[in-house]
Amino acid sequence: MDESFLRELLAKPTEVEWLEFKEAKSNFHFDELGRYFSALSNEANLCKKACAWLIFGVTDKTPRQIVGTRYRGDSDGKGLESLKQELAKKTNHEITFSDIHQITMEGKRVLVFEIPAAPHGVPTTWDDTAYGRIGEKLRPLTIQKLEAIRLQMGQADWSAQICEDATVDDLDERAIQFAREKYAEKHPHLFDEVSNWDDSTFLVKSKINRPDGITRAAVVLLGKPESVHHISPAVAKISWLLRDADGNTLDYYHFEPPFILAVDPLFDRIRNLTYRYLPDETLFPTEVSQYDSWVIREALHNCIAHMDYSTGGQITVIEDKDSLSFTNPGDFIPGTVERVLTRNAPSETYRNRCLAEAMVNFKMIDTIGSGIRKMFTSQRKRFFPMPEFDLSARREIAVRIYGRVIDERYTRMLISQTELSLFDVVALDKVQKGNALTDDEYQSVEKTEAGRRTSVESASLCRCCCLD
Template sequence: MNQPELLALVDRLRGLPRETEWLEFKHNNTDPQEIGEYLSALANEAALLNQPRGYLIFGIEDASHAVVGTRFDPYTTKAKGNQDLLPWLAAYLQPNTGIEPHCLDHPDGRVALLAVGPARGRPVDFQGQGYCRAGTSKTKLANHPEKARRLWSQGVDWSAAICEGASLADLDPEAIAKAREQFQIKHPNQAQELTTWDDRTFLNKARLLRKGAITHTAVLLLGRSEAATLLSPAVAKVSWILKDAGNHELDYAHIGAPFLLAGDQLMQHLRNLTVRAMPSGTLFPQELSQYDPWVLREALHNAIAHQDYLRHGRITVVEFPDRVLITNVGDFLPGTIRTVIEQDAPQELYRNRMLADAMVELNLIDTQGGGIKRMFETQRRRSFPLPDYDLSASDRVQVTIPGRILDERYTRLLMQQPDLSLIQVILLDRIQKGLPISRDEHQQLKKQRLVEGRFPHLIVSASVAKATGDTARHIRERGFEKKYYLDLILQLVDEHGPVARKEVDALLLPKLPERLSEEQKREKVHNLLQELRRAGRIERQGAKSAPRWALLQSPASGRQRDC
């Protein structure tokens, strides 16, 4: 683009009544991290608003759109580690839709411009995090799942693409036979016809081929192990890792194509031990497996269906003594687990539409999108803690399947409360396990008088504790009134002072709420001591490195000052 064209472009953009989602004016803000995040946001917004480019322009004043000039030069500015800015941005902008740098000597001052191409088929991330704009404010794309869904829906389905160089000979005969069995289970009314179909006809019927051509979906689900190289640079691999309670690796195995058989192979590796529990509420314990096989398979198959294969990552299954953690690459398109549970309907958008459709046809995932809800209901019925979905990262989904009851009586009675919805049980289950919930979820539980405490340090309410028969635990978790702790400190200092901090900790830490971590308990003790010091009840004596606490005495009488 020559200088007259650049001048016309800048003046046209300045002439807009305000900044838009795909246009940002800056003066001299040259922080490389900020620039990368803006390019991600502008590329995504350009795609959503059907613009050919997103623009980050330096040397323009935000409010007036007047040219004020800039010292920023995209060609000479350095990024982190003294790297040149432009290649550094290109390396971390994924996928890189193209960055066009321009410099312009405008009549009113120097202007620099970075134009970025619109997202195509998927969101543009910077350093693994997607960004967008809420009005003219930059924010994380994860905060706006509806925009993420639109960006994915505009794209080409990688799983439906023809796998170049692949033929029927690259598909595994055992996997095809298994696929026929699963298809018959899903479609019993077509059992007779199925016997007459040759492999190509069957694979077309099962939505694995496109007009007879081998797709990425066919190779993923049915391909021979060596055929997975045809998917490169995508990775078709599930890694199982066995770890002990200390997070030390004990064993591992890699499961490749065909993914149709991955569930069976994973179950052969997992140590699905037997535990004793009383899910029926009787006095006679029953022996149950740690994990329900259907729940594990559903979690694995969801990871396969929703994996972002364009990120070239693998699915991981980490087995600990008390839980299984399954991770797939790619953000969670429905937005929240609550949306999935409450909607209880087919998902509107799949990252890999053809792969998901084929897995439905082969009876691997639920056709009505209710698989996740059924996972929760299955765990609830078994009186085991519910699955935990960690959606905090924008580039992965992690689901933990608990394999051990944390508090058998509490869990069993909580699950059996008929007045609690599944969503309420899920949230209370998270609180029981010390996991976070959102402020909105806290407010809803608080209105229903199901929780107590100050956000985010919550416990179940007295009414829930009473219903579950665990009132003692409720008191231990809630703790006592502040005056009780203050009086304990004063009594300790009065009778044994001056006392060191470790003596105060020894007295108070066992009595503080169980829901607090050790660090939070020590911070609580610190705050209590400071409150008494500010009130003139105690004083700190001795060296700063080894202070001791004593009652504050009146200088005249040597007696404790009345405060």
């Protein structure tokens, strides 16, 4: 970013939807900044621009004049850097400024905020609302614009594309038979019919294939290992790595299609040991497996269903001594885990709708969008830490499943206070992990037994983790 580029922006007409000027001589309301971020990000997407620009220190009327801005003008620049983090807390996907440029023009300070365009198919929201521009005014994104962005995902269903020259012979017979059995279980009223369908009919009926050819979804779920060239340059691979406490890889294995048959062999490699709760006056001795097998399968199936295969990346499962981590490329379409837990409803948008619908028909994933919530509920019933989603990396999703107790006080509380809501449990889990709490979560913790205790240790623990 240099002065010449800024002058190009200054020369743009007022009706440019992905560009906004504000004087902001000394301050600018944070919530208004967030709404502009959402609106400009969405408009950039619709205008097929890589980014949008919000500029402080310039009049918004033509001819534009440089007036300068003192907004967050601390000498060390930390105010602007922290602004990125503050903004990310209220946007979906924790999306924030790509960069904030400080330029001196005519002896005055000008701030240029570089705003990334909304991800393909997913409108950028601020505080759960997607904004857009109507002339010079900010308004919630119109239905037409909202659908225009969301339909990008439908038009780009990678998994539904036909693989040229691929035939049923490229699919694994064992995988097709296994899928057929699961389909019959899912649709018992069709049991007799399913057994009479030939393979081509079954593949179309189960929505993994189209009448005009073999889909990429079929290759991923049912394809022979040698058939993956049909989806190149995309990669269909799951890597399992066993690591020690120092991060050294002790063992590994790579799984290829058919993915529908890869899940059980991968599960068998995981050391799902018996975990023993230590005897205590209030904590009775209990033996449980480190991991709920359903949770492991759900996490892996979600990776397969929702991965962005177009990136050329792969699914990685890392087994440490006390946890499992699942990583796959792609944006977290619901935006935040909290939104999924609160709404407990199916997503309105799918990255790989063809693949996802087939996996629903094969009983691999849930059709009602409650899989993530069930993962949290399972960990709660086992008195283990909550799953930990890391969405900080752009276009990457990581989830960690704990196979041990972190803090026995948390475990005792789950045993003794069965009336706690899932929201309460998630908040307490953040406390035991030393993670920051929102204001609502802090109030939730205060209502629990731990929050009511008068000990300095407990009070400090809650407050030090609470956001100001």
